[in-house]
Amino acid sequence: MKLENMNRDFPNMPESMRQMIEQEIEKQLAKPDVLPGNRKAGRHIPKKRLVVAVAAATLALGTTVFAGVLYGLKNNQVGKYAYETKQERQDGTQDSAVSAADEQHYVKIQASYLPDGMVQTEEGKYNYRGGRGGVTMGCYYMDTGDTSFEKLSYNVTEKEELKVNGRDGVYLKTALEAYNQSLYVTYPEEHLVLEMLASSDISKEEALKIAQGVTVTLTEETVGDDVMLCYNWSKYLDAEKENALAEESSDSVEVTFSQKLLEKAERIGRIMDMENNGLEKLPGLTAKVTDVQTADNQSILPEGMLDAEAATAFDANGNLKSSTISYIKKGDGIDTLDQVVKTEKSENKLVYVTVEYTNTGSDTLTDIMYNGSIQLLETKGDRASVWHRELETPATGDEWDYVVEEGLMLTAEVGAYDVYGGERGNNYIDTLKSGETVTVHAAFAVPADKLGEMYLNLDNTGDTESALENGWMVDIRK
Structure with a gap:
């Protein structure tokens, strides 16, 4: 392409961007040449050539790289362990609100690289099959102006400002969290900021490799495997205020219900009506737990049955590993970190469940999503609640504030299972003809001292009380 033709072939750009490039090129081209003997010669640049040079310079840079000149992500340290991630405007550029707070913006987020064993589970979410962690992606649409992006991260142990596909990015690693890695990448030409959260069992190198393979584009589509609604920044700020108020008014996250509700739990061998157990009705679908070992x-x-990730729950002899329980004293996240005050081992048991799904209706059923999660239901007086390790509180004194369990695999919803279907090859039954039965096996790891409190929840929403009320919770206590 001839230089003279580039100005007509170059795409439109904001006027402020064009002026900024013109000013920079005029400044550069106005510099005198240095001749032999330290003599200087001035230049005269025709206007047409200047405009063409603007187009050539911008094409050479690329709009993404140039956008990084206008806006940049910066990390400002707050105290010893907190960092404020901000999107800053460079001199000579302007910032403005770009949409109304109620306007919706959809993006298509696609990942061209995933580590072995990791699969897409829903829009923007990628997890290992065996219940391990993964990566969650989302984006913010800066409806209040690009430079209003500002996030404060606590307990930061590692940070780096970097480039992701030529864009400004910030990597943060925090202490003692399951998803302890955050990556922010700016898309100022689209008024977007990408947020990627990675679990602690993914290395920094792998997390960055995933990020390098991510593409984010605005789209008019509103549904699709890779399409998601971008979170308007104004809505995020409102939600942050509401969360802060909720934390101040709540003493505990534990939810309790009447112990009598446990009497509605089904028994092994009983047939359960699953027609309304999902977003779409599945006439004639039933389920029956036939065996628990x-x-x-x-x-x-x-x-x-076990993929590579799930197999890491077992040692070289095939025995289920124990997990490590860490008791942690909270710091303020700014000048002090959370500290582990003691650790102990917890022994686990492998729970192997067999469930039969049958179509008792007259029509063939397709794309049947099934679920299964072990819920540990403990009772205190006339109340019952779902037991979680992290809800344990110290018996006396103020020795520790919360508990983290590491190394316990196969605890996630559906654990490991052996029937795969649907578009993503996960927990779906592709087709179930009238009168046909499909048998699903699932495996879970449960604390050995909690076998007397375990129930199998087959509800697709995972809600405990709803599952008990509708007959989708099975008593599998040992």
Whole structure:
């Protein structure tokens, strides 16, 4: 392409951007040449050539790189362990609100690289099959202006300002959290900021490799495997205020319900009506738990049931590993970090469940999502609640504030399972003809001292009380 033709072929750009490039090129081209003997010669640049040079310079830079000149992500340290991530405007540029707070913006987020064993589970979410962590992505649409992006991160142990596909990015690693890695990447030409959260079992190198393969584009589509609604920044700020108020008014996150509700739990071998157990009705669908076994070794499982990630829950002899319990004293996250005050081991049991799904209706059913999660329901007086390790509180004194369990695999919803279907090859039954039965096996790891409190929740929403009321919770206590 001839230089003279580039100005007509170059795409439109904001006037402020064009003027900024013109000023910079005029300044550069106005510099005198240095001749032999330190003599200087001035230049005269025709206006047409200047305009063409603007186009050529911008094409050479690329709009993404140039956008990074206008706006940049910066990390400002607050105290010893907190960092404020901000999007800053460079001199000579202007910032403005770009949309109304109620205007919706959809983006298509696609990841061209995922580590072995990681699959897409929904829009912007990628997880390992065996219940391990993964990566969650989302984006903010800066409806209040690009430079209003500002996030304060606590307990930061590592930070880096970097480039992701030529864009400004900030990487942060925090202490003692399951998803302890954050990456922010700016898309100022679209008024977007990408947020990627990665779990602690993913290395920094892998997290950055995933990020380098991510593309984010605005779209008019509102549905699709990779399409998601961008979170308006104004809505995020409102939600932050509401969360702060909720935390101030709440003493505990524990939810309790009447112990009598446990009497509605189904028994092993009973047929359950699953027609309304999902977003869409599935006429005639039933489920029956036919068998529950416990073991210490993976030999109880069918060959090939465990993928590479789930297999890490077992040692070289196939025995289920114990997990590490850490008791942590909270710091303020700014000048002091959370500190582990003691650790202990917790022994686990492998729970192997068999569930039969049957179509008792007259029509063929397709794309049947099934679920299964172990819920530990403990009782205190006339109340019951779902037990979580992190809800434990110190018996006396103020020794520790919260608990973290590490190394306990296969605890996630559906654990490991052996029937795959649907578009993503996960927990779906592709087709179930009238009168046909499909058998699903699932495996979970449960604390050994909690086998007397375990129930199997087959509700697709995961809600405990709803599952009990509708007959989708099965008593599998041992």
